Amino acid sequence: MSSSYKDSYRLKSLFTNQNILLASIGWAVLALLYFLLFSAKVPGADGVESRAEWYVIGTNIFEAFAYLGAGILCLRNWRSPQIVSSRNVWLAIAIGMLSYFLGGIFFGYTEIILNEEPDVSIGDVFFVLTYLSLGAGMILAVASRRINLEKWQWLIVLAIGLFGSLLAWWISMQQATSTELLATILNWFYVVSDVFLLIIATTLLLAFWGGRVAQSWRMIAAAAFSLYIADMWFKYAQGPNYQSGEILEVFWVFSGVLFGMGAVLEHDASLSRNRRERGRKRA
Template sequence: MSKSDDNSYRSKSIFSTPNIILLGISWSVLALLYFLLFSAKIPGSNNTEIRGNWYVLGTNIFEALAYLGAGVLCLRNWRSTQIVSSRKVWLLIGLGMIAYCVGGIFFGYTEVVLKQDPEVSLGDVFFVLTYLFLGAGMALALFSRRINLEKLQWLIVASIGVLGSFVAWSISQTNKGPAEGLAPIYQQIAFVLNWFYIVSDVLLLIIATIMLLAFWGGKVSLSWRMIAAAAFSLYIADMWFKYATNYLPDYQSGDILEVFWVFSGVLFGMGATLEYEASLSLKRRTSGRKRT
């Protein structure tokens, strides 16, 4: 074996599917332990309790790297000519992951460095792009295939859609309002963004439910179950953050349920990895039959 072949083999072995999956699981466990062990508040000024900036920065790093890794893996699927599903799907989902990573960086910078309430920030531009790209990618993946759900399955979809809508609507009814001192134009933007995120979360929840039921079984179904689970995790984290900012006074990022943002990024990456591996396996089996 030549030196170049040996380096290529080592590179492939390092970034093999089992290693990527193991890395994703390990990252999720580390994030969970980090949230559990260090999320306790410490005494601050004016008889308040706060979380250390180092801790909030750490949560942002866990989230950013999870979505960055997912974006890279999705874009790898987009570049692959062997991928079974539409490459446009992975391009859209990959762009959504990268946008969420960038949005999270701006959000963390506003909160940790500038010490401002990031109710409206430059990060929202990227979060909006995330929902647009992600929603388009998941919808394209879903409707590019024939959907044959039974009546009971459609009932499950409708029930989850109604429940998800009710939870989102209930949380949004007690809105503490824009931050004090926010200019009127930014108050209007915050109001529009609030409902955009809520509607987008519910739509993604419905799409993920249909995807979970429609892709149950089959050779490449596991990857899409991971994508559906990622959307569910995103909904949980978003709804908790909306509840916390509306109901808990002076809420600071970093509570335990926000770890579902990390889970979501990891699950998107795992879904992309499993789709890549399933596509290569299918191509190898097809090529083997042609040679015989």
């Protein structure tokens, strides 16, 4: 057995779906502990309380690796001919994850390195692409399967959509209106996109409840809920005294982790399904 074959075998045995899931859960737990333990503000030389720069850098690292990992795992599903769901669904979600990764990098660079907080930055280009790609992917997921919800399930979707819209509207009304037209347009684009993803996520959660393959879409729905929570908190907390690193911002990390876990569960379920089908053919 050649050394290259041994190395390849070790890598495959290391990066199993089970190990990736455990690593994802571990990353989320570490992020939560990091936010809980180190998010407190400390007095600076000028007497103003602020968070340590190393802490803010750490939050960006947790978030970046969560979305980068999710993007790679979604691309793996897109490249797999055995995947159960449409491969275009996973391509769209992968683009969304990688776009969010890049947007976070630019946002962190602007905030930490340049010490600026502009209303509009180059990171917004990638964040807009994220919402467009995620929306397209989740619409494709819904369109690829028949959605037969009961009346009470549609009422749940309506109630959550209404609650999400009212909360987003109330938070938006509490904020000072930007003088920049582009900033105002982006602000409402993010609000509408968050509510839209929340409604689609609720629909997916109810439609795919039950069955092993449905586990992946429960994770995707939970990821969309986490993204909504983090975005709404960020919008609510913004102001002259805002500083990155509040505890609820950990939901951005959770969102990336959950998207990645959804991709892994879909990949694992697809492999299991194909093995069962091959077994029946042999029989």
